[in-house]
Amino acid sequence: MWLGELSERSGVSIPTIKYYRREGLLPPGEAVGAGRAQYGERHLARLRLVRSLVGVGRLPIARVREVLAAVDDDSVTVAAAMGSAHHQLSPVVDEPSERSSQRVARAIRAAGWDVETDGPHARAVAAALDGMDAAESPMTDEALAAYVEGAAVVGRADLAGVADLGRERAVERAVTGTVLGEPVLLALRRLAHEELSRRTRG
Amino acid sequence: MWLGELSERSGVSIPTIKYYRREGLLPPGEAVGAGRAQYGERHLARLRLVRSLVGVGRLPIARVREVLAAVDDDSVTVAAAMGSAHHQLSPVVDEPSERSSQRVARAIRAAGWDVETDGPHARAVAAALDGMDAAESPMTDEALAAYVEGAAVVGRADLAGVADLGRERAVERAVTGTVLGEPVLLALRRLAHEELSRRTRG
Numbered sequence: 001m002w003l004g005e006l007s008e009r010s011g012v013s014i015p016t017i018k019y020y021r022r023e024g025l026l027p028p029g030e031a032v033g034a035g036r037a038q039y040g041e042r043h044l045a046r047l048r049l050v051r052s053l054v055g056v057g058r059l060p061i062a063r064v065r066e067v068l069a070a071v072d073d074d075s076v077t078v079a080a081a082m083g084s085a086h087h088q089l090s091p092v093v094d095e096p097s098e099r100s101s102q103r104v105a106r107a108i109r110a111a112g113w114d115v116e117t118d119g120p121h122a123r124a125v126a127a128a129l130d131g132m133d134a135a136e137s138p139m140t141d142e143a144l145a146a147y148v149e150g151a152a153v154v155g156r157a158d159l160a161g162v163a164d165l166g167r168e169r170a171v172e173r174a175v176t177g178t179v180l181g182e183p184v185l186l187a188l189r190r191l192a193h194e195e196l197s198r199r200t201r202g
Numbered sequence: 203m204w205l206g207e208l209s210e211r212s213g214v215s216i217p218t219i220k221y222y223r224r225e226g227l228l229p230p231g232e233a234v235g236a237g238r239a240q241y242g243e244r245h246l247a248r249l250r251l252v253r254s255l256v257g258v259g260r261l262p263i264a265r266v267r268e269v270l271a272a273v274d275d276d277s278v279t280v281a282a283a284m285g286s287a288h289h290q291l292s293p294v295v296d297e298p299s300e301r302s303s304q305r306v307a308r309a310i311r312a313a314g315w316d317v318e319t320d321g322p323h324a325r326a327v328a329a330a331l332d333g334m335d336a337a338e339s340p341m342t343d344e345a346l347a348a349y350v351e352g353a354a355v356v357g358r359a360d361l362a363g364v365a366d367l368g369r370e371r372a373v374e375r376a377v378t379g380t381v382l383g384e385p386v387l388l389a390l391r392r393l394a395h396e397e398l399s400r401r402t403r404g
Contacts, residue, residue, distance in 0.1 A: 083399045119393075148394075149355050150359075152394050154394070159399070180333055182388055187327040189353045192357025197282070
């Protein structure tokens with residue numbers, strides 16, 4: 001397809017497609033003389049992925065490039081490429097307290113999870129616990145264990161079926177699912193509070 | 203205690219305390235002649251609650267006043283006062299699609315929850331599902347059911363022990379727990395993805 005059709009089918013404007021191409025986020029099309037080029041389905045898939053990383057994931061171009069490098073490196077498994085996208089998505093947090101870090105590490109070990117206890121996600125959990133401590137509203141160890149359990153239930157649902165998708169689509173799903181699933185989960189938690197309060201009231 | 207001590211113990215500045223008093227968020231102290239007043243523990247508890255509603259909950263003063271009215275109305279149960287705070291916290295969302303609203307209603311019924319299927323939280327869930335549809339990354343019914351289950355696990359942990367607290371403290375906990383618990387849950391979900399990706403990779 002020509003550039004115009006690629007733009008139409010992807011919903012990405014021609015100037016934006018040219019920008020992505022200059023930034024190396026989109027491979028060149030197949031040259032067909034006189035500065036014109038043909039694009040294929042893989043360009044369409046790549047544009048979808050870039051759009052999800054830039055739009056939904058709000059990643060800066062340099063981080064998008066790192067995710068794409070993992071997607072394009074066949075020696076990296078699909079799961080690892082998804083992990084790369086996840087890592088890029090995670091906010092950089094202040095150094096959490098030693099106490100909260102150790103609480104998180106214990107909770108992770110108790111659940112039998114095999115993850116870095118000082119990776120970006122574990123640090124984000126510890127920093128959030130610090131926030132609750134600072135507000136004099138600390139989370140108990142029992143509650144933390146329940147949160148780990150709830151996160152596992154939800155996380156399994158997020159990843160169900162993803163491995164069967166192609167590399168590009170799997171990483172796209174990892175990004176959109178992670179970011180777009182968040183408001184669903186938070187609103188359902190508030191709905192659960194409503195349900196539980198109602199029962200207490202009754 | 204005098205105003206100065208109230209300020210020191212609550213961590214709220216004197217001008218802010220005076221502002222809260224003018225806005226009716228803090229009952230007057232006991233007058234002790236010549237424009238001076240004495241404050242007690244209930245003023246301290248109220249200041250903590252107002253601070254959590256304004257600071258952590260980011261509620262405008264008019265909404266804070268509605269939550270406090272529920273806290274002060276003895277005919278309202280503690281659970282209902284917490285529910286009032288929760289409702290005030292929820293963002294007002296666009297009208298969700300009929301399709302997503304019905305999916306949420308079905309998921310809620312399947313879980314046996316006795317909540318409003320067109321209340322603010324259920325609408326927020328439906329709007330978030332619309333967002334996933336728009337990104338061409340729809341959530342399956344199986345995933346939605348798992349999210350409901352995960353939210354129930356976490357919600358139960360949030361409310362454990364809250365009923366035993368006093369009215370003021372219970373509502374404060376409902377607000378801080380709801381808002382401050384969110385980053386803990388989201389970071390743990392990402393950690394769960396890391397764990398699950400790692401297992402798939404292995």
